Amino acid sequence: MASTSRRRSRIVAFRTLFEADLSGHPMESVLSRQLEEAGLASDARAFTSNLVAGVVDRRDEIDEVIRRHAPAFPLEDMAAVDRNILRLAIYEVLFDTDPAPLRSAINEAVEIAKGYGSESSGRFVNGVLGAVALNAAEQHEPDNSFADDDLAGE
Secondary structure, eight states: OOBOOHHHHHHHHHHHHHHHHHHOOOHHHHHHHHHHHHTBOHHHHHHHHHHHHHHHHTHHHHHHHHHHHOTTSOTTTSOHHHHHHHHHHHIIIIIOSSOOOHHHHHHHHHHHHHHHSOTTHHHHHHHHHHHHHHHHHHHHSOOOOOOHHHHHTO
8 A cells, every 4th residue: 555644755755865865876766766665655756756856956055054054063974864854854944835834844854863863863953953943934034123213203
């Protein structure tokens, strides 16, 4: 039976990104094999493919976001699990045209990190994504500040 779970799709996308990152194999062949092995339903396959393509297309921008929010951890030295989970979640939160709810994307990323990463991966991913989310929220807040002089005339 084919799986339609978005979580399963994210895991397959993460596994694809991780494998291609470490092995240097072409993303397309890794994705094709991962999708075949996963047994996802067609809509879940499309979601997975869109996530992977989005991360690949926006990788430089995503990596810059990671560098900004985790300056003590050079991207090249960061655990490959953490790096690829962050890439996936940041793509979903900041760049996807049909973004996942922020809380869902962060929770899913933390759960994947706990399942595939080190003992500290969940906390690390949560911290970086929290900083990314806070920064994004600050950039999208309307400026409601008023000068004292503005209020004096009322």
